[in-house]
Amino acid sequence: MAQTIFHKAETRGHASHGWLNSHHSFSFGTYYNAERMNFGALRVLNDDTVDAGMGFGKHPHDNMEIISIPLEGDLEHKDSMNNTAVIKNGDIQAMSAGTGIYHSEYNQDKDKRVKFLQIWLYPNQRNVEPRYDQITLNLADRHNKLQQVLSPNPDDAGVWIHQDAWFNLGKFDKGTTVDYSIHKAGNGVYAFVLSGQVQINGQTLNTRDALGIWDTEGFTITATSDAEFLLMDVPMEF
């Protein structure tokens, strides 16, 4: 029988640093909740808003798969692999920190804030060679259907990472329903609502609510209003 865990939006950790407003689905920084450490291999889901012209200075990462999904505005990325790029709504960025990298992220715009999701997954292999990737997605491909934006396979749709994880984005009109099949035995899905209202197996989720579901082969998701959401299909044991 499917097991679930429901995380209301307002139960997330919160950090306000003036220029940065962040909501943490799991323990992060100074927010520590022993009951909110991870969902399987999903360790970090930060819902960040960065003020105009501000950002994260040069800082290190290692042994983590880091995915950024911009929701609003432009985010400039620079790293120690000599990558300089700007990601914007409709893009997805993946970085394998592996043996270690440095990077910075800034809101390029001097007038508008930037909003983005910062997602960290434990890798399935430690100390890999660091790598960076970003792609632009076709927003029409998620209208009333699921758009795969991440997988473990370089030849598959979306970016790829060193973990048996699959991410899908959906932008559904009210009343749209889809059945989702979990990609791999032992995986679970952490569903995060970006806007609107959806139902998953009878559980109602509003904006920024999340539902973790595992020990099942799949589930049904229904938009009970116009809604956008992200499904993160990740190993529960890793």
Place this chain on the structure above:
Amino acid sequence: MNQENQKSSPLGEDLGGASSAIKILVIGRHPEILATVVRLVNNNPDWIATGCQTDDEAIQAFDEQAFAMVLLGGGIPPESETRLSAYFIGCNPHIRIVQHYGGGSGLLTAEIYEALR
């Protein structure tokens, strides 16, 4: 590089409190990341970190200080992790050995709190 990080003033006098702090050995191959992690650990007045880049430095530091925890950082090959873990557990069966992920401040505090539970 063995980064000794006793809590002291710029003049070097003992600021006190360090003797009751939890001693944490941080091992990592990347010097800048190692320095960052050591600095972040030391931001907590209840913790005191020593950073080591090589296996030999780590073993020497472990022999000289009573660490409560070891953080294994990035870039350490599996054979080194196995060797170091076996040595540390052989010396102190109660030692807590933690795989440190992420490199920066995001996960560090929670990893240490979890290990200390």
